[in-house]
Amino acid sequence: xxxxxxxxxxxxxxxxxxxxxxxxxxxxxxxxxxxxxxxxxxxxxxxxxxxxxxxxxxxxxxxxxxxxxxxxxxxxxxxxxxxxxxxxxxxxxxxxxxxxxxxxxxxxxxxxxxxxxxxxxxxxxxxxxxxxxxxxxxxxxxxxxxxxxxxxxxxxxxxxxxxxxxxxxxxxxxxxxxxxxxxxxxxxxxxxxxxxxxxxxxxxxxxxxxxxxxxxxxxxxxxxxxxxxxxxxxxxxxxx
Amino acid sequence: xxxxxxxxxxxxxxxxxxxxxxxxxxxxxxxxxxxxxxxxxxxxxxxxxxxxxxxxxxxxxxxxxxxxxxxxxxxxxxxxxxxxxxxxxxxxxxxxxxxxxxxxxxxxxxxxxxxxxxxxxxxxxxxxxxxxxxxxxxxxxxxxxxxxxxxxxxxxxxxxxxxxxxxxxxxxxxxxxxxxxxxxxxxxxxxxxxxxxxxxxxxxxxxxxxxxxxxxxxxxxxxxxxxxxxxx
Amino acid sequence: xxxxxxxxxxxxxxxxxxxxxxxxxxxxxxxxxxxxxxxxxxxxxxxxxxxxxxxxxxxxxxxxxxxxxxxxxxxxxxxxxxxxxxxxxxxxxxxxxxxxxxxxxxxxxxxxxxxxxxxxxxxxxxxxxxxxxxxxxxxxxxxxxxxxxxxxxxxxxxxxxxxxxxxxxxxxxxxxxxxxxxxxxxxxxxxxxxxxxxxxxxxxxxxxxxxxxxxxxxxxxxxxxxxxxxxxxxxxxxxxxxxxxxxx
Numbered sequence: 129x130x131x132x133x134x135x136x137x138x139x140x141x142x143x144x145x146x147x148x149x150x151x152x153x154x155x156x157x158x159x160x161x162x163x164x165x166x167x168x169x170x171x172x173x174x175x176x177x178x179x180x181x182x183x184x185x186x187x188x189x190x191x192x193x194x195x196x197x198x199x200x201x202x203x204x205x206x207x208x209x210x211x212x213x214x215x216x217x218x219x220x221x222x223x224x225x226x227x228x229x230x231x232x233x234x235x236x237x238x239x240x241x242x243x244x245x246x247x248x249x250x251x252x253x254x255x256x257x258x259x260x261x262x263x264x265x266x267x268x269x270x271x272x273x274x275x276x277x278x279x280x281x282x283x284x285x286x287x288x289x290x291x292x293x294x295x296x297x298x299x300x301x302x303x304x305x306x307x308x309x310x311x312x313x314x315x316x317x318x319x320x321x322x323x324x325x326x327x328x329x330x331x332x333x334x335x336x337x338x339x340x341x342x343x344x345x346x347x348x349x350x351x352x353x354x355x356x357x358x359x360x361x362x363x364x365x366x367x368x
Numbered sequence: 369x370x371x372x373x374x375x376x377x378x379x380x381x382x383x384x385x386x387x388x389x390x391x392x393x394x395x396x397x398x399x400x401x402x403x404x405x406x407x408x409x410x411x412x413x414x415x416x417x418x419x420x421x422x423x424x425x426x427x428x429x430x431x432x433x434x435x436x437x438x439x440x441x442x443x444x445x446x447x448x449x450x451x452x453x454x455x456x457x458x459x460x461x462x463x464x465x466x467x468x469x470x471x472x473x474x475x476x477x478x479x480x481x482x483x484x485x486x487x488x489x490x491x492x493x494x495x496x497x498x499x500x501x502x503x504x505x506x507x508x509x510x511x512x513x514x515x516x517x518x519x520x521x522x523x524x525x526x527x528x529x530x531x532x533x534x535x536x537x538x539x540x541x542x543x544x545x546x547x548x549x550x551x552x553x554x555x556x557x558x559x560x561x562x563x564x565x566x567x568x569x570x571x572x573x574x575x576x577x578x579x580x581x582x583x584x585x586x587x588x589x590x591x592x593x594x595x596x597x598x599x600x
Numbered sequence: 601x602x603x604x605x606x607x608x609x610x611x612x613x614x615x616x617x618x619x620x621x622x623x624x625x626x627x628x629x630x631x632x633x634x635x636x637x638x639x640x641x642x643x644x645x646x647x648x649x650x651x652x653x654x655x656x657x658x659x660x661x662x663x664x665x666x667x668x669x670x671x672x673x674x675x676x677x678x679x680x681x682x683x684x685x686x687x688x689x690x691x692x693x694x695x696x697x698x699x700x701x702x703x704x705x706x707x708x709x710x711x712x713x714x715x716x717x718x719x720x721x722x723x724x725x726x727x728x729x730x731x732x733x734x735x736x737x738x739x740x741x742x743x744x745x746x747x748x749x750x751x752x753x754x755x756x757x758x759x760x761x762x763x764x765x766x767x768x769x770x771x772x773x774x775x776x777x778x779x780x781x782x783x784x785x786x787x788x789x790x791x792x793x794x795x796x797x798x799x800x801x802x803x804x805x806x807x808x809x810x811x812x813x814x815x816x817x818x819x820x821x822x823x824x825x826x827x828x829x830x831x832x833x834x835x836x837x838x839x840x841x842x843x844x845x846x847x848x
Contacts, residue, residue, distance in 0.1 A: 200541035259682065260759065306440070327443050331438060
């Protein structure tokens with residue numbers, strides 16, 4: 129295993145950049161990070177739709193979320209792989225994956241965000257307003273700080289899921305970490321065991337510390353909103 | 369648009385493709401069923417392992433769960449498909465390769481992956497039962513196994529069924545990952561059937577509808593269960 | 601007592617929740633400096649009465665005047681009114697993400713524009729008054745129920761409101777902590793603020809109140825001095841209520 133790492137670490141880290149597209153671990157991390165940054169506002173938007181008092185909009189958004197959750201990620205990838213180039217000429221692979229993970233995780237996060245807001249006791253808002261604070265100030269100083277703190281563990285665990293999701297980009301040929309290792313397997317032939325063990329270790333090294341961080345954050349900000357967070361985070365937990 | 373007009377919506381009904389698609393559905397269902405059964409059985413074993421008093425049982429069980437959950441399923445599938453057969457003695461390998469390697473290695477990977485998550489759900493279900501329940505049972509004179517069988521397990525199952533239905537849905541979706549090793553289940557077949565780019569839309573739609581139907585059925589099942597056995 | 605200006609006036613106020621009438625043509629005046637206990641069986645409308653004063657609940661008809669005028673309905677008017685009418689909740693509602701000190705300083709800093717130092721000084725003085733000076737940097741989750749409620753009272757007092765409302769301040773507390781909170785309220789009673797307190801603590805009512813208002817089924821049944829209410833109770837309803845409370 130060490131020889132492989134020694135010889136090929138550059139490729140596994142960043143693909144064939146700058147001679148070719150950026151790949152490897154760098155692509156995985158960048159894609160996951162950008163995906164998270166985009167999925168949050170996406171999730172917020174979807175959430176606003178979900179809690180909208182206008183029924184037709186809320187229904188439409190519910191159907192969107194149901195669709196995103198029911199169809200496997202690979203099928204989403206295949207659809208966008210086919211459809212995106214029709215809209216944006218020459219759309220690069222990483223964009224296809226980015227669009228998919230933004231929509232996919234946005235749909236899941238909308239549930240988390242909604243749960244986070246609804247889990248706050250009504251008395252908090254009343255107490256803030258009763259002191260004379262305006263609606264805006266009440267949100268800024270009392271409601272949102274608490275809602276966001278409650279959601280922090282979910283955001284961390286969502287990031288872990290994002291990293292795992294990027295692996296599926298290899299299905300459509302994106303040069304992220306998994307594809308690099310697969311390419312290596314094709315090149316080297318009989319080194320399957322060390323290669324895939326290394327790949328597993330790589331993901332573990334990436335995701336496990338983050339998982340531990342998420343648990344630490346959850347303990348530290350142990351919120352009464354446990355049940356809300358549990359249902360949404362664990363619902364998405366069993367996927368590829 | 370011309371593009372839409374040239375989409376061959378009837379592709380799935382053409383005989384040569386129909387066989388492949390049906391094969392895809394068959395494999396998907398077989399993988400799903402196998403993974404659910406295997407995942408449940410292994411998941412229960414691991415759940416108990418994690419609740420065991422002995423450290424020698426608890427730690428390996430915990431390590432298994434933590435390891436499996438932090439690595440993407442695709443990597444698991446590839447590990448079992450590419451790496452594991454290399455570790456087997458030659459005659460076993462020959463027997464394996466005579467059958468559908470992709471199917472069996474995918475099944476193993478799916479079972480191991482699913483079991484890790486299922487064990488967590490079962491474990492929370494058991495831990496969610498108030499300790500007073502076990503105490504009450506013990507006070508009545510029930511031993512460990514009877515307490516478990518008559519008092520803890522029935523209650524744990526009530527709370528665990530909804531998340532388990534969720535895992536069943538996840539398992540169904542996860543079978544698409546087996547595509548990477550050419551098992552010939554639905555999504556792979558989707559790509560295989562696709563020659564011209566427009567040809568594929570009909571097949572993508574078919575696959576999508578297939579999974580939506582499964583989701584609707586499972587959701588309806590979940591709602592029926594919630595109504596019949598509401599969580600107190 | 602009638603030369604004192606009126607703090608709060610209810611003029612023919614009614615309210616219903618759906619089909620259920622919860623306040624029926626309530627008309628009553630409270631004068632500056634009055635210490636009033638409002639009591640009655642559950643569902644009598646006493647908490648709702650209190651909550652309509654600061655517009656935590658809306659009314660269907662009638663008017664409520666505060667310090668002689670009906671507050672406007674714009675957000676600024678409502679917020680301004682709430683700065684002058686403090687409200688202490690049954691469930692304390694301290695902000696868990698802020699320390700005790702920050703809970704108390706939040707509104708004075710944001711609304712009264714006090715400087716950091718001024719706000720902290722005021723907060724420490726109040727904490728000392730309620731006996732919790734040592735807990736200034738603690739987080740609410742580290743405090744007992746009785747301590748949290750005392751902090752909540754300090755938080756309300758930090759805005760120096762001339763009127764303060766208590767909505768069952770001790771009902772959510774374990775019995776041994778009720779005394780410490782009542783002691784704080786008792787202390788406040790002598791200081792000239794207008795205080796309306798919804799409570800079941802009749803012993804406290806007898807000692808501290810200038811006036812007792814008894815409500816049932818959305819109406820005011822009795823409005824009398826403590827001696828009159830306890831020894832010469834007029835209505836049968838009130839007598840039944842007192843008998844039950846004594847047995848409880």
